[in-house]
Amino acid sequence: MLIFILIIIGCLxxxxxLKAIKKEEKSFYNIFHNTEENMEDVEIKLGKIRQEFSETILELQKEIVDIKKDIDKLYTIIELNNGNLKDEESLQEISINKKIEHEEKTNIDFKKNTKINKSDKNSIKIDEISDLLMKGYSVEEIGDKLGVGKGEILLVRDLYLK
Structure with missing residues (x-):
């Protein structure tokens, strides 16, 4: 009898x-199924991204190959024309050097002339201002006669005439 009771308790x-496991399986199954669906969405997105990257990489590789071919063509053209280019370049350099030398000479001459003219004009103004000051003209009268500002007359008087 004791064995029979133990068997009944064991079956219960x-x-x-089993009922508790089925409930847990349902909840676990739902969770697992949801994550599986989410994983499929993520995997689909990853697949699309991988496809886009592979396409762009393929395009870049094709462009690189095309550029390499163009560079090789240009190198061969340069090598063929290298002798002709050296002669033309040397002629161009000579003509450019002559132009630069001519421009430098004209610039130097122009600078000398402008310095001389500026110093002549300044000395003439200084002489005129000093003459008018010696005659007793006021600063305003000198400015009106020479068309020069009062500040310039005062500056000349203070710097050059003392």
């Missing part, structure tokens, strides 16, 4: 545990 425990 097994049935209760």
């Amino acid at each position: 425990l097994i049935l209760l545990n």
Whole structure:
């Protein structure tokens, strides 16, 4: 009788545990199924991104190959024309050097002339201002006669005439 009671209690425990396991399986199954669906979405997105990257990489590789071919063509053209280019370049350099030398000479001459003219004009103004000051004209009268500002007359008077 004791064995019979133990067997009944064991069967009851097994049935209760099976019901609990089924409930857990349903909740676990739902969670697993949801994550599986989400993983599929993520994997699809990853697949699309990988496809885009592979396409762009393929395009870049094609462009690189085309550029390499163009560079090789240009190198061969340069090598063929290298002798002709050296002669033309030397002629161009000579003509450019002559132009630069001519421009430098004209610039130097122009600078000398402008310095002389500026110093002549300044000395003439200084002489005129000093003459008018010696005659007793006021600063305003000198400015009106020469068309020069009062500040310039005062500056000349203070710097050059003392």
